[in-house]
Amino acid sequence: MFPWHNQDQNSGETIGCAKMIDGLYYFDEIRRDEISNGFDAVTGGNVGLLRPASVKDQVVGNGTNEEKLLQLCNIMEANEPDHFQKSQRVDRSASPAQNRGENLRNPFGEVGSSFFNMNKIPVNCQPSVGSFTYSKLDTSRPHLELKDMKEPLTQPSLNITLGVPLGTPNFVVPCSGSAAQEDEKSILPYQQGQRSRPIFPKLIKTGTTVNSEARKGMAPLVRIARPPAEGRGKNQLLPRYWPRITDQELEQLSGDLNSTIVPLFEKVLSASDAGRIGRLVLPKACAEAYFPPISQSEGLPVRVQDVKGNEWTFQFRFWPNNNSRMYVLEGVTPCIQSMQLRAGDTVTFSRIDPGGQLVMGFRKATNSTDVQDAKIPTLSNGSHPGDASFSRVFQNLPSRAGGDASLHKSENFGGRSNDASGQQPMLTMEKKGARNIGSKSKRLLMHSEDALELRLTWEEAQDLLRPPPSANPTIVTIDDHEFEEYDEPPVFGKRTIFTARPTGEQKQWAQCDDCSKWRRLPVDVLLPPKWSCSDNVWDLSRCTCSAPEEISTKEQENLLRASKDFKKRKIGKSQKSIQELEPSGLDALASAAVLGDSIADLQESGTTTRHPRHRPGCTCIVCIQPPSGKGKHKSTCTCNVCLTVKRRFKTLMLRKKKRQSEREVEPLLQDRNPQLDETEMSGTLKGMSLQTNYSENEGSQSRMKDEEAASSSGQIDLNCHPDREDMELEGAGLSTISLVEAASQPVDSYSKQIGVSSVTSEQQSSQPSSMESERRLSGEVYHGSGHESTSDGRREHH
DNA sequence: CTCCTGCATGCTCTA
DNA sequence: AGAGCATGCAGGAGT
Numbered sequence: 124m125f126p127w128h129n130q131d132q133n134s135g136e137t138i139g140c141a142k143m144i145d146g147l148y149y150f151d152e153i154r155r156d157e158i159s160n161g162f163d164a165v166t167g168g169n170v171g172l173l174r175p176a177s178v179k180d181q182v183v184g185n186g187t188n189e190e191k192l193l194q195l196c197n198i199m200e201a202n203e204p205d206h207f208q209k210s211q212r213v214d215r216s217a218s219p220a221q222n223r224g225e226n227l228r229n230p231f232g233e234v235g236s237s238f239f240n241m242n243k244i245p246v247n248c249q250p251s252v253g254s255f256t257y258s259k260l261d262t263s264r265p266h267l268e269l270k271d272m273k274e275p276l277t278q279p280s281l282n283i284t285l286g287v288p289l290g291t292p293n294f295v296v297p298c299s300g301s302a303a304q305e306d307e308k309s310i311l312p313y314q315q316g317q318r319s320r321p322i323f324p325k326l327i328k329t330g331t332t333v334n335s336e337a338r339k340g341m342a343p344l345v346r347i348a349r350p351p352a353e354g355r356g357k358n359q360l361l362p363r364y365w366p367r368i369t370d371q372e373l374e375q376l377s378g379d380l381n382s383t384i385v386p387l388f389e390k391v392l393s394a395s396d397a398g399r400i401g402r403l404v405l406p407k408a409c410a411e412a413y414f415p416p417i418s419q420s421e422g423l424p425v426r427v428q429d430v431k432g433n434e435w436t437f438q439f440r441f442w443p444n445n446n447s448r449m450y451v452l453e454g455v456t457p458c459i460q461s462m463q464l465r466a467g468d469t470v471t472f473s474r475i476d477p478g479g480q481l482v483m484g485f486r487k488a489t490n491s492t493d494v495q496d497a498k499i500p501t502l503s504n505g506s507h508p509g510d511a512s513f514s515r516v517f518q519n520l521p522s523r524a525g526g527d528a529s530l531h532k533s534e535n536f537g538g539r540s541n542d543a544s545g546q547q548p549m550l551t552m553e554k555k556g557a558r559n560i561g562s563k564s565k566r567l568l569m570h571s572e573d574a575l576e577l578r579l580t581w582e583e584a585q586d587l588l589r590p591p592p593s594a595n596p597t598i599v600t601i602d603d604h605e606f607e608e609y610d611e612p613p614v615f616g617k618r619t620i621f622t623a624r625p626t627g628e629q630k631q632w633a634q635c636d637d638c639s640k641w642r643r644l645p646v647d648v649l650l651p652p653k654w655s656c657s658d659n660v661w662d663l664s665r666c667t668c669s670a671p672e673e674i675s676t677k678e679q680e681n682l683l684r685a686s687k688d689f690k691k692r693k694i695g696k697s698q699k700s701i702q703e704l705e706p707s708g709l710d711a712l713a714s715a716a717v718l719g720d721s722i723a724d725l726q727e728s729g730t731t732t733r734h735p736r737h738r739p740g741c742t743c744i745v746c747i748q749p750p751s752g753k754g755k756h757k758s759t760c761t762c763n764v765c766l767t768v769k770r771r772f773k774t775l776m777l778r779k780k781k782r783q784s785e786r787e788v789e790p791l792l793q794d795r796n797p798q799l800d801e802t803e804m805s806g807t808l809k810g811m812s813l814q815t816n817y818s819e820n821e822g823s824q825s826r827m828k829d830e831e832a833a834s835s836s837g838q839i840d841l842n843c844h845p846d847r848e849d850m851e852l853e854g855a856g857l858s859t860i861s862l863v864e865a866a867s868q869p870v871d872s873y874s875k876q877i878g879v880s881s882v883t884s885e886q887q888s889s890q891p892s893s894m895e896s897e898r899r900l901s902g903e904v905y906h907g908s909g910h911e912s913t914s915d916g917r918r919e920h921h
Numbered sequence: 922c923t924c925c926t927g928c929a930t931g932c933t934c935t936a
Numbered sequence: 937a938g939a940g941c942a943t944g945c946a947g948g949a950g951t
Contacts, residue, residue, distance in 0.1 A: 394942080395941095398943095401925095404942070420927090444940085445929090445939075453926095
């Protein structure tokens with residue numbers, strides 16, 4: 124019952140339908156006429172009286188209850204490290220609730236739905252229509268006082284008072300209660316959208332398979348969209364707004380609060396919702412069903428509590444829109460920030476009965492990219508991708524899954540209601556994030572876990588990207604500098620390792636996917652992501668997995684170790700640089716690419732500039748250049764590309780001069796590393812190197828041409844970052860380090876065997892004060908294929 | 922210049 | 937096809 128109900132409805136005596144008997148709340152005494160009245164009976168005049176004082180005191184405001192909430196938080200936090208992060212794709216039978224031990228099993232037997240309070244096990248429920256009646260019971264007497272599950276829906280709970288008249292199809296909810304009552308065959312279309320799974324397994328109604336299965340402890344953790352217990356028939360909620368709360372959560376919450384939690388609806392926050400504007404668009408049906416009716420566009424203030432008892436006042440209003448209304452909650456920013464919600468997270472609106480206090484909970488998306496996804500509610504398993512925990516709705520200890528956990532756990536929610544203080548950081552974050560997760564992101568159907576995977580592979584992606592096999596770069600000459608342009612995006616290939624002899628002979632090593640043996644390949648070979656010995660057409664003697672390896676195990680280890688260390692350092696340096704520069708993800712990619720290119724550059728004396736790593740959506744100046752950018756540019760060309768390149772070249776030249784002057788001032792560096800003169804460095808660079816393929820592949824391909832074409836002509840890397848000299852230098856240094864490591868480690872032995880020269884330890888100096896670096900900076904040799912983010916370009920422009 | 926407000930637009934989803 | 941809704945945008949207010 125909502126606070127804005129008229130007093131009669133809200134009295135809680137007869138009409139309120141919340142009868143407390145022996146510590147149990149029963150809501151089965153509602154009158155049907157009230158049910159049919161629903162919200163329509165609500166007078167707008169009462170809307171302002173949103174929260175009777177008793178409500179808060181009784182439900183949330185009460186310190187004891189609040190403690191319980193916190194207790195719940197703690198318990199759940201402790202006991203459920205990641206339970207809800209796993210969506211229902213995981214085996215629910217292996218729910219943490221079960222893992223926590225049998226002592227947490229509630230009287231529902233194997234349902235195991237109670238993990239909240241060991242001493243106060245909510246065992247009473249009446250979930251006939253999606254709401255629950257719980258109570259605390261003496262542990263010594265845990266029992267289940269279920270309402271007669273055969274009780275027809277004509278005996279609805281309080282929750283129905285706002286709902287559509289009984290008997291309307293949409294009112295048959297796919298909860299186990301309903302399922303139990305209706306049997307599976309009576310599933311209505313409304314249910315079918317959610318596959319009508321038993322969502323209230325605790326409702327032990329023997330005789331149904333559904334419940335039988337549910338009782339195996341699977342369903343309590345099932346986050347299943349529950350059709351709202353109430354709602355106007357006219358405004359059937361779309362399944363996407365069905366609240367998804369596990370039985371456990373409801374039981375715990377309700378049980379511990381001696382109240383009934385009525386999940387009303389939920390909504391995945393859009394970028395706009397989570398943005399700075401502070402407007403949360405309410406689903407029309409939800410707004411009209413669960414919020415007070417408003418006739419004026421200005422609307423009415425609505426008080427909503429969060430789980431900590433903080434009370435937020437939002438302006439519930441609407442805008443005229445296409446002969447309809449668009450309902451919004453205004454002023455939600457503090458609340459959103461308090462919950463540290465972002466686009467993709469889910470806010471859940473529930474109601475605490477008796478009292479009708481609105482409770483706004485939330486559920487974190489497992490990943491920030493898991494944003495508005497229309498498919499969310501209709502996942503095959505009925506789960507929510509961002510299956511955090513509705514419990515967190517009440518725990519105020521948001522734990523965004525994944526890497527965000529710490530961020531949110533560090534947040535202190537001890538603030539007062541409507542206190543936006545201390546939320547500025549979040550505000551800043553939202554300022555950034557909200558825009559990023561924009562209209563495009565909302566249609567990004569990438570699942571959160573996919574995103575995680577992508578995130579993981581993001582770093583790895585550079586190892587796998589290479590120019591498309593069929594790509595024929597277009598040579599573009601700008602200011603006497605040649606560029607290679609690729610029309611095709613890069614492709615993924617199998618990771619390989621390259622070795623090089625001082626003579627220039629290079630080898631590529633690939634590992635068979637089947638036998639894991641390393642096979643030597645021509646250096647210019649581009650392998651598909653999946654490759655096995657049988658595909659080794661270059662060495663027929665080793666085209667089967669049974670063929671012995673060409674190198675010993677130790678050599679392999681050396682090879683891998685060197686490669687690993689190399690990459691590790693490279694990434695570390697890359698990240699360092701990235702952190703320093705605070706680039707975007709794209710920048711990071713570009714940075715990594717630049718580093719890789721630097722390495723590639725160092726190995727070879729000259730390559731042409733190419734862009735093998737450009738992906739669809741790449742915003743580097745090559746990718747964004749107009750079609751006119753293709754082909755040969757005249758020196759007088761004033762297109763964006765040419766202008767940018769010219770600027771860049773100028774910048775590079777300035778930096779070169781600057782560095783030269785610095786070097787003159789700091790000769791010590793040279794003194795300490797006298798070996799690192801130009802000659803030696805060049806020799807070194809042509810020495811052995813162990814690299815992962817991403818730079819090598821391009822390098823290998825470019826090598827073939829570049830060694831012919833090459834080094835003399837100045838070639839500008841469109842992707843190199845003129846403002847990131849350090850990065851380039853680091854890249855060079857990294858390359859040096861990697862080379863040194865490769866040499867200093869047992870790779871030496873390998874080198875000897877395969878005839879690859881090692882490098883001297885003196886080159887461990889990470890200062891690439893070599894001519895190579897200078898050459899790179901000066902534009903004498905520009906290679907690299909890392910793409911450049913737009914931001915870089917902007918920076919350049921600025 | 923930034924932020925806020927109200928509305929409009931257009932995409933997406935549902936019936 | 938219509939409705940819903942996410943977001944863009946213009947105009948006004950505030951800083």
